[in-house]
Amino acid sequence: MIFAIDEINQNSNILPNITLGFKIFDPCYSASRALQGTIWMLGKVKSVPNYNCKFQERLSAIIGAFLSTSSLPVARLLGLYHHPQISHASSISLFSNKLMFPSFLRNVPNDNFQSTALAQLLIHFGWTWVGIVASDNDFGQLGSQNLKREITQTESCIEFLEVIPTQNSRPSILKIAAMLKKSTANAIILYTTIENLMPLMEEVFVHNISGKVWISITSWSVSSDISKKEFLQLFEGSIGFALHSGEIPGFKQFLYSIHPSLSPDDIFIKTFWEQAFGCKWQDNETSQTSKLSEEKKGIHCTGEEKLEDLAVSIYDVYNFRFTLSTYKSVYATAQALHDMFTCKPGSGPFYNRSCANYSDNIQPWQLLHYIRNVYFKTDAGEEVFFDKNGDPPTLYDILNWQLYPNGSGRYVKVGYFDNLAKGGKKIIINDTAILWSKSHNQVPRSVCSESCPPGYRNVVRQGQPNCCFYCSLCSKGEIANQSDMAFCIRCPDDQWSSDTRERCFPKTIEFLTYEESLGVTLTSAAFVCTFITACILCIFFRFRETPIVKANNRDLSFLLLVSLMLCTMFCLMFIGQPTKINCMLRQTSFGIIFSTSISCILAKTITVVIAFNATKPNSKLKKWVGSKLPNSIVASCCLIQVIMFAVWLTAFPPFPEQDLKSKDENIVIQCNEGSNIAFWCMLGYMGFLASISFVVAFLARKLPDTFNEAKFITFSMLVCISVWMSFVPAYLSTKGKYMVAVEIFAIISSTFGLLGCIFFPKCYIIITKPHMNTRDYLLGRRM
Template sequence: MISNTLFPRSYYEENYFDYLAFVSAVEEINNSSELLPNITLGFHLYESYRNSFFAFGAAMSIITGMDIWVPNYRCKTSGTLAAIIEGLNSEESRQMSNMFRMYHYPQISFISQSLLMSDTVKFPFFYRTVPSELHLCAGIISLLKHFGWTWVGIIASDDENSLRMIQILKEGIEQNGGCTAFIETFSRSNIMTMGKIYKIVMDMPSIKVIILCSNEENLFYLPLLMLNSGKIWISKTELNFSLEAKAKLNKTNTILSFAIVKKKIPSFIKFIQEVNITLLPSDHPTKMWWTGLCDSQCSKDIKRSCSCDIKLSTVRPCNTNYIGKSNSVYNAVYTLAHALHDMLMSGSINTTWSREMWKLSDYLPWKLHRYLKNVHFKNNLDEEIFFNENRELNTDYNIINLVYLPKGKQHREIVGSYNPFASQGQDFIINDKAIKWGSTFTQTPPQAKCSESCPPGFMKLTRKEEPICCFDCIPCPQGEISNQSDMDNCMKCREDHWSNHKRDTCIPKLIIFLSYEEALGMALTTSSIFFSLINAIILGIFIHYRDTPIVRANNRNISYILIISILICFLCSLMFIGRPEPVICILRNTTFGMTFSISLSSILAKTITVVMAFHATKPGSKLRKWMGSRISYTIILSCSLFQCVLCLIWVFTAPPFPYLNMQSETGSILIECNEGSMIAFYCVLGFLGFLASISFITAFLSRNLPASFNEAKYITFSMLVFCSVWITFIPTYLSTRGKYMVAVEIFAIQASSAGLLGCIFMPKCCIILLRPDMNSRKYLTKNN
């Protein structure tokens, strides 16, 4: 069986290595007793000269078997055509595939990485021993992501595959928060386009990274473009320029290239060292190359043992850079051989070796395609070889740092790797320190950003009508943070947390309540205790002088009740200080309401007693029978009982409870006692207001009654103070929050209580202590 092969070979050294790898693989297979026994593989080599016209002519020659192309005609002058192994560039490979698939010939490429040819529906007979550029795009994006390069330019040739690669790269860059500063395409036939691109590159100094999406053959003018540009160039292939071009490149650039991993095949190296070169086609350049392998400076792993009698003016230096690259060619030949072996050994073709080969040719192309899809074997390097769902081999990449030294010298350093089939975290590896950065870069690794990074505490604000990676940094709003650089949005803190001053972390909100330790709390506590002591002293004075006329006047027992209730009012204000607890919240408002209702009802009872006492002294007055203590106690008890019912309804329906107020004060949590039912709260206050109003009106109307020790005047003033305090309390209470609201409430309790105590009892104490002559029955009788 003969395998015809389309194989472009020019005088490029790397292509000559591919040629030798192809011949070496065929020789090994033909000498193998296990693979295709008793069958000899043959091949035809065709030169395309990197020209589409010659490539098309070679394809027609393969299909027709004639140098004169006659479509749909086959001149069978040799063995059966099994498959096409080609090393054409992506565009030519795609064009040739349209021709080969008409005849169902499998096409195996060892160079083309075209994205477009991954479509197995459009290219059903296309295989390749190199990975698709789709993986290469992912590798380039991983490289940009690793260094944080978000502001890049893309230069590409104007072929369809490169345009598709631009689209994938652009989408991947944008998904990772980057953007493309420019996308420019060029044609090798138009040198003016390259001049335009050079101007764009030089006029945009902020662009530090440029991606090259083109094959090497289309980068003829690239050295001129890279000259003194001071950029980082990322190429999808190794860049190999002429010596003249290399001499123009300097240390201002950094070149990072992705290259398929090169693996040296021992049998191939042995073939180069031992092959009889007289059996191979040769010309002057190839003779120079073979002579270079005899040089004493050649490394031992490839040097030939020979004596050179050839007299040449120049000898090519020994070069081993491309030995490993030919692994793709080696795998292509062996893949085809194993597919042929599986097909013949399967018994699907009912033939013997003596049967005429033309019958085999009736089945070969489409039968071979079936076995080629499922081929699976281990090559000479003990690697698993099989085609994935896109009919390509799973191969990884090396990331190479190309350094062009003076006088055209070139240094290649492997600085990383990319394996798209490895687990996450192991797929991309790079050694930053091994990279030789351009001399113009002041920072290593260089930064490639349209805008400086936003530090934690700030978020990005995209500039209007500019790419997404061009932005301004604005601080996070209050209550929000960003704990990483370059965040698109700030994160809200939890409800019980707040942002710190730098807005880069959430801290617990400050808990605020009126405590005993702070100045305000200490002042209110002191005033409450002070007034309570004054109240206790007054109570002691009244008890001590209980039998004197001034104490006995206006019902001594009611006076005791009033003084004690005012004392409780002073002490209940202490429950408003300190951290609110559930029981405290219930007790403080209800206790306050009850004690004030007793105080006001006692004052009302006193006032009514004064009025009734005056009118009862008149002749024939019917009020005389109502005189006595029962009416006063009835008033106090009924009013207090009514207030008690209101408080019980409040407690059992919607009682006060501790409440964490997180909205009223920025960055703080106010611990308050929520009133529960505002209706109940205002009903309690309203009833107190009602009692105070009745007491004030009654006392005001009876203030001028002619009686000694008449309390009506004092009660009028005390009610005036009381009403003034609580009328101003309501708007003040509603306009404050937190501890200041509590302080207002405490102040209202103490001020109104002090008003009652001072206006009603202080004048009597002054008489008892300072004017004892007025505290006598004689004085009382005299004034009556």
């Protein structure tokens, strides 16, 4: 402050012909003394507010206090007079309330931003499990509550929040130390003032609590107290925030030029000299109270000691933090006075555009107006201004306390936090510049539970914070493509999860193809069945004039063989990717053709019954003997099926569809039958025809068997009905291509059954026993 005032008084560009003076009052960390000093500075005699018995020097503004607890009563008092107060260190968010503190301004950021910065620091290092130790005062309570809210919003967790009593009672300190020792959190935020912190750190040192990363805040991060020898190893690797350090041109030389002989009336310099150099002045009363070790008391100060020889940890002339804030505060006051004094009448900010009359006693509220609106740049190029809440721009340095092999230590700037940074990234940290403590080879871990890898989701342990969890593998069809996901993501319907549940991949297309073994087998079986049927047809055609072929309606036998051959050929329509035409034709063509086959068998069965009963005398069935009745049976039975299919295709035509849900890892391309009722009606109708054929054939099984096919038809219908009755549950219990395979198998099996039971015995006689395929032989057997 003295340097800044001297610099201003020597600068002809600011407040020319006006000399600034100052008063200094040390409140000694006491709020009551700070209030007493404020009343004294305001010129109130005997500390009586609102009373002034004599003229005092003009007091422009008050710079300070350092502690927020000291600034609070001062700000309340000065707010009554609207007297400007610019603090260089008080940071609690409460001061931004202009209804409570209308005349308070500051050159340190609002603590709300420090809470935000601390939360982002935790995110950067992945510390989701932290502890907080706070002072039991407005600074600690308000700050820790803001910090707790910010940490909670980032989904991190707080293991504990302990409060250091203002009296620093030993039992309370021991309790907090024990908590720190058993804590599983390695990142501990010390949201305290330095006078509350030191007793706790002494206990931490005594109890040898190691492995913790102490996270500092602006109130103590650069305090000289933590550079004491017993604390060097304790704070090794610590990281935290400090006020932005900047350059003050000429200030380094000013600090090195300080000497007791140059300022004999300065009450601080000699005491500082004794403590800095470990000596005592022979004629200095302060030497009696200087805190020197026993071995140092015999050393006398000569005045020839050089400040340049002092270590940076003792006399830092490079990193100006609260110093820079004080410097800006003095300049803000001087700039506001300059703006007020250079006001031109008629263009002022007050009533009737008037200016302040500085020849009289300037009203505090007038100067307050100018300080609120001040804007300038320091010689180092830093902007100085206040927002509507009296707060400056928010900029913090991120410091890392590093210990070197020679036993010395210092804090190193490793990043910064800028609330006004462009691009949205407010915190920047150079991780390679950080030196952690010896117990940590890399970034320390401070988590309640280790991260769940991709493919797993976090399941919170019952009764514990959400940072304490166990990992559960995502269900099938779900993925977790990042670590520590609370919920798994369901794959789209056309995709499926990998075995590791880390990503979705497209489902494979599934339909019965000619290339796969199942398709090849069924295709081969269909060709074999078609070939055998064609061979039987050829044999019957070759021997069409023989009695065994002519028996029981030769034309129906040919029609039956052709329909069976077409049935097996149309099986191929079920193989391959379904198309619209394919889906519409395959069930209808199969239904009509197979119904024709069953109708032929029914007609043959009825022909057998009529033929043997028509031989009885006076039988009325003689008129039904011939081809008219069987042809009518086949035509009428097929016509009913054709009508059913016409209605089906008109009202509910089958179509191809993608079944995304029946199989997990496949998209089944299949035919939607359009109407399940129509499909089952088609099968039911064929079953009805087969059942009638079976019943009629069963009843006629004992007729003379020379020309009788009833026994063979009975067995063939028994096989056919058994196949299709087995088909129903098999069809309903399968999905995708296997449904198609089941239907093809049923068609081929029933065809083989009909061929084997009806035609194989006849072919056996025709080929191997031609003597039995004569009319005489057949008639002989009947005789």
